[in-house]
Amino acid sequence: MGMTMSEKILARHAKLANVEAGQLVICDLDLVMANDVTGPPSIKEFEKIGRPVFDAEKIALIPDHFQPAKDIKSADLAKIMRDFARKNKIAHYFEQGRVGIEHVILPEFGIVAPGMLIIGADSHTCTYGAVNAFSTGVGTTDLAVGLATGKAWFKVPEAINVHLTGKKPKNICGKDVILTLIGKIGVDGALYKALEFTGEGVAQLSMTDRLTISNMAIEAGAKAGVFPFDEACELYVSRRVKKSFEPVQADADAKYFSTVEINLSELKPVVALPHLPENVKPVDELGEIKINQVVIGSCTNGRLEDLGIAAGILRGKKVHPDVRCIIIPGSQEIYKEAMRCHWLEVFIDAGCVVSCPTCGPCLGGYMGILSAGERCVSTTNRNFRGRMGHVDSEVYLASPFVAAASAVTGKISTPDEVI
Amino acid sequence: MKIEGKVWRYGDNIDTDVIIPARYLNTFDPMELAKHCMVDIDENFAANVKAGDIMVGGKNFGCGSSREHAPVAIKASGIPVVIAASFARIFYRNGINIGLPLLEIGDAAEKISAEDILKIDTSTGTIENLTTGDIFHARPLPGFVQEIADAGGLINYIKSKN
Numbered sequence: 063m064g065m066t067m068s069e070k071i072l073a074r075h076a077k078l079a080n081v082e083a084g085q086l087v088i089c090d091l092d093l094v095m096a097n098d099v100t101g102p103p104s105i106k107e108f109e110k111i112g113r114p115v116f117d118a119e120k121i122a123l124i125p126d127h128f129q130p131a132k133d134i135k136s137a138d139l140a141k142i143m144r145d146f147a148r149k150n151k152i153a154h155y156f157e158q159g160r161v162g163i164e165h166v167i168l169p170e171f172g173i174v175a176p177g178m179l180i181i182g183a184d185s186h187t188c189t190y191g192a193v194n195a196f197s198t199g200v201g202t203t204d205l206a207v208g209l210a211t212g213k214a215w216f217k218v219p220e221a222i223n224v225h226l227t228g229k230k231p232k233n234i235c236g237k238d239v240i241l242t243l244i245g246k247i248g249v250d251g252a253l254y255k256a257l258e259f260t261g262e263g264v265a266q267l268s269m270t271d272r273l274t275i276s277n278m279a280i281e282a283g284a285k286a287g288v289f290p291f292d293e294a295c296e297l298y299v300s301r302r303v304k305k306s307f308e309p310v311q312a313d314a315d316a317k318y319f320s321t322v323e324i325n326l327s328e329l330k331p332v333v334a335l336p337h338l339p340e341n342v343k344p345v346d347e348l349g350e351i352k353i354n355q356v357v358i359g360s361c362t363n364g365r366l367e368d369l370g371i372a373a374g375i376l377r378g379k380k381v382h383p384d385v386r387c388i389i390i391p392g393s394q395e396i397y398k399e400a401m402r403c404h405w406l407e408v409f410i411d412a413g414c415v416v417s418c419p420t421c422g423p424c425l426g427g428y429m430g431i432l433s434a435g436e437r438c439v440s441t442t443n444r445n446f447r448g449r450m451g452h453v454d455s456e457v458y459l460a461s462p463f464v465a466a467a468s469a470v471t472g473k474i475s476t477p478d479e480v481i
Numbered sequence: 482m483k484i485e486g487k488v489w490r491y492g493d494n495i496d497t498d499v500i501i502p503a504r505y506l507n508t509f510d511p512m513e514l515a516k517h518c519m520v521d522i523d524e525n526f527a528a529n530v531k532a533g534d535i536m537v538g539g540k541n542f543g544c545g546s547s548r549e550h551a552p553v554a555i556k557a558s559g560i561p562v563v564i565a566a567s568f569a570r571i572f573y574r575n576g577i578n579i580g581l582p583l584l585e586i587g588d589a590a591e592k593i594s595a596e597d598i599l600k601i602d603t604s605t606g607t608i609e610n611l612t613t614g615d616i617f618h619a620r621p622l623p624g625f626v627q628e629i630a631d632a633g634g635l636i637n638y639i640k641s642k643n
Binding site: 100102103133183185204250427 | 541
């Protein structure tokens, strides 16, 4: 019987010819990743095991969540990770000024590659499915064992075939695709399963679109969100990945749990209303919803293409007087490119805050926390109660098109309303 | 392990941001985390929870962030077992890995209400609702995952294999 992409990657790393959904396997890991929130408790658990790190070249420790340190305790967390990275000569540790958001820089630096098996102590580790890897979020204990042994156990997931067709309309991006999908299947629609993207529509999606889509697979409960290896993926990784890699393709007779059809040509700009990513509605059906803040950034939408979309809308315009618009490039490279493209000027002239790369406000860390009753349109990934600040604040998840347009009008708006 | 305790009942899609909000993630001290457990949806929990009380949720319990701080905060609050219709997968792994039994019982979770008294045998997955008389059976853990749970978590399991 044929295998899905997820099954093939897990089989290869379990040194088995075949695996099937439901099977328990122990796999060799290609990369083990943590950040400044999850890394320090992982290090503490790792030390209990009493072994050295399995391979310093296959570990990434990324200080991005509360860094540059927002308070003394966060500085302590960063220090634990920094000291550990130095002592163990961790290959992929990056200091402030060179670091960016973990799920932005790992693909950008070519540290993740097709066919790899990756665990990360961060739920959005599923992002790397965009480059044809099987990559999933774990907690600190799994991570600690990964650091010590280079192995993890997996239950081979069933896969949902997300079949993409049609042509992507203008002003629509990966965020509208994934929010529409989550709206269809719900926040537990892919629980314990992998999403695998297929169909002619895949070629319509840029690598930025795919990174956004795979990033939010977890918001449907999925273990991974895997894209096929195609020309666009090859071009992206060939410029970045230095080592050899082995992509996977699903077999023609691969068995899927179910198939979900998405015709890209029918997509409209959407938002996810508070307080779940499944509360998805087209922007043009919302009526007037006034806002206080806009955040454009994060591991979901902090890439160069995202900033380009925002700059295209904000050029020559002003942020609404009642709105704070916070723009967070996902990496130093993106920050620099945005500067070269004169987009930072566009943002600052429009009245935006431009921050250094950080996860910051996405998880209510810092750099844009909401007060009671405030509303934010955000290109981030979660709108749970209290996610960005006060328990009575509200987050509306949207694409950079909708976020930038809303920053100008002061209410949730489609890009057509301002272009 | 045999447990008898009072139920703290929560709904569907209880996410790890409400179990332990990110503003408290600048520490990973279990007792400090326990002080803020569930605060954004239930201000009474941290102040009134008693050791041996049981937490019960609906579907997709523990969705969202991978923060292990969430099951750690629940365990440090004195909760010895969590029951739900279903668990989000990272939370599920994390619970097993830290030695916090998680019992998945599907729609039967609807038959458990706040303040019910439950009697649980985690080794068999049998749950008796002493308030209503209902008896439920949780889905068993597959293969060696049960051995991880029996060892009290993944670190103990790995050390036992050293």
